[in-house]
Amino acid sequence: MKNRTFILSILFIVAALAGWYIYVARQAAEARSVQEVSVDWWGSAHADASAESFTHWNEDEPPLVPVNCAKCHSGDGFLDFLGQDGSAGLAVDAPAAVNSVISCEVCHNEKADMLQVASFPSGAQISMGNPDALCGSCHSGTGAGADVKAAAGDYGDDELIAEGAFAAPHYAFAAATQMGAEAESGFQYEGKSYTGRFLHANGVQTCTQCHDPHSLHIRQNYGDDDNLCAACHSNVTGYSDYRDVTVSKVDYDGNGQVKGIYYEIEGMRGVLYRAMQQYASSRLSQPLLWADQYPYWFNDSNANGKVDEGEAVFANQFKSITPRLMRAAFNFQFSAKDEAGYLHNGDYMLQLLYDSIEDLAQVVELDTSGLVRPD
Ligand code: HEC
Ligand code: HEC
Ligand code: HEC
Ligand code: HEC
Ligand code: HEC
Ligand SMILES: [Ca+2]
Ligand SMILES: [Ca+2]
Ligand SMILES: [Ca+2]
Numbered sequence: 001m002k003n004r005t006f007i008l009s010i011l012f013i014v015a016a017l018a019g020w021y022i023y024v025a026r027q028a029a030e031a032r033s034v035q036e037v038s039v040d041w042w043g044s045a046h047a048d049a050s051a052e053s054f055t056h057w058n059e060d061e062p063p064l065v066p067v068n069c070a071k072c073h074s075g076d077g078f079l080d081f082l083g084q085d086g087s088a089g090l091a092v093d094a095p096a097a098v099n100s101v102i103s104c105e106v107c108h109n110e111k112a113d114m115l116q117v118a119s120f121p122s123g124a125q126i127s128m129g130n131p132d133a134l135c136g137s138c139h140s141g142t143g144a145g146a147d148v149k150a151a152a153g154d155y156g157d158d159e160l161i162a163e164g165a166f167a168a169p170h171y172a173f174a175a176a177t178q179m180g181a182e183a184e185s186g187f188q189y190e191g192k193s194y195t196g197r198f199l200h201a202n203g204v205q206t207c208t209q210c211h212d213p214h215s216l217h218i219r220q221n222y223g224d225d226d227n228l229c230a231a232c233h234s235n236v237t238g239y240s241d242y243r244d245v246t247v248s249k250v251d252y253d254g255n256g257q258v259k260g261i262y263y264e265i266e267g268m269r270g271v272l273y274r275a276m277q278q279y280a281s282s283r284l285s286q287p288l289l290w291a292d293q294y295p296y297w298f299n300d301s302n303a304n305g306k307v308d309e310g311e312a313v314f315a316n317q318f319k320s321i322t323p324r325l326m327r328a329a330f331n332f333q334f335s336a337k338d339e340a341g342y343l344h345n346g347d348y349m350l351q352l353l354y355d356s357i358e359d360l361a362q363v364v365e366l367d368t369s370g371l372v373r374p375d
């Protein structure tokens with residue numbers, strides 16, 4: 001009897017040790033070394049010292065990133081924003097160095113570890129938690145629907161705004177998309193309700209659950225499953241399938257086909273584009289074009305609906321701006337400049353586009369009967 005207890009105890013200890021050993025070995029394999037992490041980071045956009053994002057101000061005299069751009073376009077600027085450089089926290093106090101990338105210490109420091117809240121251009125302060133609040137602080141965009149309201153002032157919906165310029169959300173504002181109505185970054189029409197934060201599903205809710213914070217690539221694993229998306233979307237085997245995912249299976253853009261949400265958003269944006277062109281030609285007598293280069297909206301000089309040589313140039317930018325057109329242009333740009341909007345918050349994108357189309361349909365002849373607004 002005593003002997004048996006002894007043997008059982010030994011077996012128990014051996015089993016416990018084996019379990020502990022396996023646990024430790026697994027932890028070691030999962031935690032990535034500084035060296036591995038550094039290799040990942042070096043290949044990322046955050047480390048790309050030659051990118052426009054970090055060199056745009058190099059020819060200025062003196063070559064410095066201005067205060068209102070430095071939080072996101074200079075690693076040093078972000079340290080100033082955090083207050084990690086000894087200055088006041090949550091404010092950039094001085095112009096910052098150019099060629100200053102998002103280096104290790106920009107995200108790994110005392111103040112960065114404490115950051116919980118990200119602020120958005122609408123003024124919204126959202127508790128995103130750590131480390132997402134870091135991502136959210138720079139991927140929030142710089143413009144919001146509220147800017148359109150301010151610019152439109154007392155002008156009538158279809159009245160030309162003197163010296164008007166289109167308001168725009170900026171670039172890579174994934175957090176603004178994901179937060180939806182909470183961040184109120186799109187132009188939200190009165191009397192309409194908008195979806196808030198896209199919670200997606202367990203394990204794919206935060207920035208860093210999907211994005212590796214160093215390589216910025218999409219993670220491969222979901223728990224023990226070696227395909228992040230296939231765990232739930234069985235037909236997704238790789239990146240090339242992401243855009244084909246639809247859970248709702250709704251033909252939002254009314255083209256007669258149920259496609260991936262990415263394509264439904266593209267289709268809806270296409271409908272909006274044609275509506276804007278029709279509005280510009282018929283109401284403003286100034287044909288309109290969009291091209292993927294700053295400042296994006298141009299005169300269609302030969303009125304053929306297409307971008308021809310010499311049309312998409314700065315000097316030919318579109319200037320006949322009314323409040324109604326400005327609202328539509330903001331939402332168009334919002335959906336075009338987060339290419340991953342379909343994943344970050346597809347419903348919010350579709351709602352904004354749909355409402356802009358509906359707004360234009362009040363004054364131009366449009367068939368909107370096939371379009372569906374997600375609720
Ligand atoms: C809230 C953060 C934030 C602020 C503030 C900000 N930007 Fe950006 N900006 C970004 C991000 C993120 C990108 C990266 C887009 C990408 O993926 O290339 C970007 C991209 C750019 C680009 C490159 C566009 C391209 O086509 O490659 C320019 C130019 C730019 N910003 C100018 C400015 C200027 C000028 C200011 C200040 C008036 C400013 N930004 C303020 C976040 C910001
Ligand atoms: C954009 C922000 C960002 C930058 C830049 C960054 N990191 Fe990280 N790092 C993170 C986050 C987020 C985590 C995960 C911590 C967590 O989950 O709380 C992390 C985790 C780590 C870990 C733990 C291992 C792991 O994979 O979890 C190491 C080591 C590390 N970082 C080193 C570095 C080094 C070295 C650099 C520069 C070459 C760097 N980091 C740059 C955000 C960043
Ligand atoms: C200090 C500002 C800052 C912080 C913090 C930051 N980013 Fe970025 N991020 C940028 C800028 C600027 C770029 C564009 C860099 C370039 O053009 O090379 C960028 C690029 C990216 C890209 C590539 C975009 C593209 O167009 O290919 C991804 C993805 C990204 N960031 C995700 C994240 C995530 C996830 C976090 C949080 C772990 C994070 N970022 C934190 C400023 C920041
Ligand atoms: C469900 C997974 C998922 C989550 C959560 C997620 N992303 Fe993404 N993100 C992606 C994928 C996938 C892409 C590339 C999609 C494509 O190219 O079709 C992407 C693209 C991006 C880009 C480049 C495109 C752009 O918007 O300019 C940035 C920057 C970015 N994500 C930042 C973030 C930030 C910041 C967060 C947190 C607020 C976040 N992402 C949350 C999956 C995710
Ligand atoms: C844990 C399960 C799970 C994982 C992992 C997951 N998803 Fe999802 N996904 C869902 C659920 C559930 C919905 C529906 C959410 C809703 O409508 O509120 C959804 C919705 C979507 C949608 C919007 C579909 C629509 O009809 O509006 C897209 C696109 C999407 N997922 C793509 C992806 C991609 C790409 C990945 C991998 C990077 C991924 N998902 C990972 C469960 C998951
Ligand atoms: Ca400061
Ligand atoms: Ca369709
Ligand atoms: Ca033309």
